[in-house]
Every structure is written in structure tokens, then in C-alpha cells.
Amino acid sequence: MAKLWAIIKREYLERVRSKWFLIATFFGPIFFSAIIIVPAWLASKSKATTDVYNTTILDATSTGFGHRLAVNIAVDTTIPGRMPVVKVVAPSELTQAESLATREVMRKEKSGYLVVDQQTIAGESARYAGSNATSIADMTQIKSAIRQTILASRLQNVGLDDAKLKQITFIPLDFSTERITERGRAGSGMASVLFGFAIGFLLYLSIVIYGQTIMSGVLEEKTTRVAEVVMSSVPTDTLLAGKVLGVGAVGLTQQILWIATTYILLKLRTPIMAKIGAPAVNFSLPDITLGAGVLFLLFFLLGFIFYSSLYAAVGSSVNSESEARQAASPLMIMIVSTGVFIQPVLLNPTGTTARVLSLIPISSPIIMPIRMAVTGVPALEMAASLGFLVIGCVAALWLASRIYRVGLLMYGKRPTMKEMARWVSYAR
């Protein structure tokens, strides 16, 4: 046990001390916060822009409709510069006024102009032309302002006074979305998909990086023959176990640091973003229970054991980095093909693809946590997934340890698949 501990300690401390670990640990949370915040920020831009205020209203109604509309577009008239300019024109002068307004838009002095006339008051039509005509949010806001103004005019016509009018028509609706799962409300839909994506990406990246770390570590021990010295002191299985556990502990440390700092960064996002002058982004963080967190780390650990033991086997069977890259390509294909499914699973987390992939040990360590983040997973499926993954890990470790103890002592040409199969059958 003391010797296993010595191996775990060496693997852990040497890697945690390396500058790459520090860099990755520092930049990881910034990266992951960005993944979550930037799209949320972009989404918040789907609210109407300030372009709607920088417009001209060509009022050919001669009823003051344009002025009332301008107030409704501005919503809050106390903020300076939010009122569109209103030009009252006679219907006969409309063509000329429009061409004048068009030139203003072309010179970028205005973003657009709006024509209101008798047909608008009748609720039949209105026209807008401008550089932001394709902005759905802007157009929606102008349209609802027109509806509101027409409604107000009609209510006024039936004799409602101004105060009542304001009271009835003032509807500053802020429309937000929230997702509901079997377990109840789970934060905003957008944030939860992004969160799922971040988790999938995190696991994917960690397994690739730490798998390859183990592989080159094994290769270094083999080429320097340190492996032989260690093997003369401890059984090979102890060496393999020490490596997997040591590097696994490094991965786990990094995950926990990443998750903790990302969580803190996201909690403090409002003051941070205010500091850098970005507009506040409104979304609620998905509700992560302690149980879900433990399950997530469990999937990471098992997925890590599954892949890293296979990576160790590859590292032991080759003699150089370039051979290792080639020999590891089947593993890379397994991981990358899982990565390809991250998006489809996010879009349909309860579909057949998602459910099958979360049972196969090759893909379940990445796919299952994603599903957990975006939807509720039935307990039976969860248990089956974990069960198969544990079986997969045992099988991978068994296979790896047999290749490992022979491969570490074999120098010369890279073994064929057939030779490696024979190694597995060797007693020792």
C-alpha cells in the first residue's frame, strides 16, 4: 500500500506542480464562463436595439397620432434621445418627405422612417423602411407600439380619459423563458443547454488530455527504463493502478477547481461585466443538487479510468511519441465520434440516440452527464448506465494490465494486433 501511495503521490504532485496545470486551471473557468455568458449576452441582444429610437415618423394623419406613437415607441420618455422625430406632413407631400427621409437613412443619420396615415388609424396598414428592417426585435417593438397607439386612439374615441387610457394600455411586458423538467423548474432553457454543452465539452477535453498525459507518461517510463526499476520493486498492476489513480486525482482536482471557480465567476457575473462595461445578462443558473454533482464526478472518474487504462496500454506497446499517436487513433476515434453526438443529444436529450449512447461505456461518460444537465434521467437508466460503465472499466483495466506488463518490456518494432492479442494470453 505504501508503494502504491508513493506512485500515486509522484504522479499527482509532478503534474499538479507543472505550469500547464496552473495555466489550464486558471484559463479554464474564464473559457467556460465565456461559453455560457457570451451566447446569453448575444441572446439578450434579441431585445430591441436603440435603433428604434433613431427613427423619423412621417405623420400624414393630421390627428397627432405620430406624437402618441413616438411616446409609445420610447416607452420611457424621461430617458433623453429615446423619442423618434415626428414630422407632420400633408398626404400630398408624403412622397417628397419619404425621399428626404430615405436620404437621411442613406447618410446614416437615421436608422429608418415610419409612415402613418388614415389607414393606420383604421388599423389596416403602416409602412417602415430602414437599415434595421430585418431586425425582428426592432420590428416587433415598433409594431406593438403602433397597435398600442391605435388601441389608445380607439379607446379615446369612445370617451376614455387620458389617465385611464395610460393605465389600460401600458403593458411593459418582459418575456422570459424557463424550462420545466420532471423535477420541476430548472433555470432558463438557454442556460441549461449551454450548461450541458459546457459539461460535455469539459469531459470530452479532460478525457482526451489526461488520457494522452497517461500515455506519454507510460511511454517515458518505458523508454527511460524507469519502468523496469519500478517493476522490480512493485507488481505491474500496482504501477498501472498508481498511474491511473494519480492522474485521475489530478483530473478530479482540476474539475473541482474549474467547476468551483466557474460557478463563482457566474455568480459574480453582474459586477464583473459591469466593470468591463458589458450590459448585464439575465439568466438564472441551472439548479445543481449535490447528488447531481457527485454523479457528474463519478461519471468523470469512471470515464477517465476506462479511457486512461486503454491509453496506458497503448503507451506501453509503442516506442516513440509518433508511434503512440498512430496507435492511439482507435481511442481517438472512439472519443471524437462521441463528441460528434454532443449536439444532437443536447437537442433531443430523451431520444433513442441519447438513451443508447448513455448506456455504452465508450460514450456514456460524456453523454450521460449532458443528459443530466438538460433533462431528468430516470433512475433505472442512470443505474444501468453506471453499471455498464463499471463493467467496461473492469474489462478495460483487465485488458490494459495484460498488455501493459508485457508491452513495457518489449522493445523494437511496434506489435501487431495479433501479437498484442497474444500478450493478453501470457501469464506474466
Add this chain to the structure above:
Amino acid sequence: MLPPRSYMTEYAIDIVNVTKRYADHTAVRDLALRVPTGSVYGLLGPNGAGKTTTIRMILNIIAPDSGKIHIFGRPSNDPKITERLGYLPEERGLYRKMQVRRVLKFLAELKGVRGKDADRRIDEWLERLSLKTPEKDWGLSKIDELSRGMQQKVQFIGTLLHDPDLVILDEPFSGLDPINSQALKDTVVELKKRGKTVIFSTHLMDNAERLCDSVCIIARGEKVLDGTVTSVKEEHGQRNVALALEGDGISGVAAILRDNALVKRADDSNRFFEIEMAPGADPQALLRRIVESGAAVQRFEMIQPSLHQIFLQKVGATGVEEGMTGHG
């Protein structure tokens, strides 16, 4: 240093009829050898003869297919035994990016030496091999900041730090500079003085002849001969002649040495020859012929054959088995 061991057996290593087969060849066949405790033992053989496989079986890195290996009277897979062994593999290296001290501490921990005790021993050894001086403590550097010679020193330390009773060195002299080579010889002698057993494999017969009490020559996975260096030489004590020449006239001598009636084999090192006389031939006749040829004889001496000669005679140039390296 560790307290004295409670028991010492007559043989440090006792290998009984050990065989190790691989898919396409037999690396070691029915090998039996005994290494007396406290001796310096040479495992000699050409590349691919089975030396490394034998050493790995002694170290319990691989298990024999049949046969038994006992170390100090205990089975070689006894975990307690590994702490009494020190091993220096062939073509050595260490964790390149790791600090010297931490590497040594790690190796010590694997052998059951921990904490302050390990630190103290590391300091002693670093100072002893001039890796720690008042000006510079190389112990704090990373392995890859050290010169090749210094790295080799660190490897010696790693092998000997836990004060093993049995030190196993695989081709220890390959790649050593003359200074470290001498330091290694001194260390072997000192280990022997302290009652330790040293076994090393080599194909450099000169080193073996000078250092070893006993040797075993193996080829093609089988033992060719073994015993003390003296007895091996006596057993194979044909009449050998050492001949050294001065100046010109070497070409004339070469013709004489090709005379099969007189000379069975001559090992030609240009100015020095080790000559094995043909059966029944008279060394005095050979001397007369050489003097008559006009060559200036510097030395003409009846000698015991060198290990090198015995090796060549027993193993020949065909002793090297075609096979995978690393099974050597």
C-alpha cells in the same frame, strides 16, 4: 544504514532449471546457476543470449515458465525480498522533468525507505558523488539539466540508496565515461568489502575478468560454463602464449601464425597476440620461428587464457541468437 539482516544464506541467488519461452523462441532454457553470497558475479554472453531475461526473472519482473528462483533462500516473488535488491537497468534514463531529489525520494520510497531517513541518505550520496557541493546543489535541479555523466551518478544513487544486499547491474559499463566507469568499479569493490553481493551482465570480458569472483557464460539461452574465474581458467587452461612485438616485421609473423600445425587460433590485436597452440605443438618451436623471421619480440609468455579467449572458444562468433532485443 539499515540494521544487519537477520539471516544470510550461502547463496544470494539460486536458480534451478529455469526456462522462459516466448512465442517464437526460447529465451532461457533449463538454466541453473548459483551466486555465492558476498561475491561479484559476472553474467557473460553475447547480445540476445538471455542475460536480460535471466536478470528480469531474478527481479521477479517476469515469471519463469518452469523452474525455481530463490533469493537469499526465499522465493523471488516474496515481496519482502524486493527491498533487498538494487537494480540498474541497461540503457538507463530517469524522469526528465523531475527534480533529482524527488526522483531519488520516489525510488527510495519504492524500496521502503521513507521520510527523514531517505532525505539523509540522499544528502550523503549526493555529497559523496560531488553532486552536492557548497557552491551548487544539483539535487535541486531537474534531471534534464544534468550532464549525461551526472545523470548516471543519480542512477547509481537510485540503485544503492536503500543499501541493498544484492545489487544487479545490467550492462553497467555501456555508455559510461571513463571517470564514471572507474567510479562504478570502485563502488563494486566497496560493496563486496561490505559483504554485499553484486551480479552484473556484460559482454566486456576485460571488466568481468578484473572484477568478478565467479562468472557464468550463457549463449542461446543456455549455460555454457560457470564457476570461479580461477577454476574456469584452469579448466580451459590450454597452452596459450602472449606475444608482443616491436617495430617492423609484423607481416612475417602473421604468416607463421597462419601455420595450422603450430597455431590453432591467434587473436590478433595488431602489436599484441593471444595465441592458442595447436595440439602437440611446441611453443619453443614457435618462438624460434618468430625470432628467425626477424621480428623484435617484446614479450613471449605462457599464459592462462583470458576470459575473452575462453568466451570466443566456447561461444564463437555464432553465439548470437537472432531474436527480439529486450529478450536478451
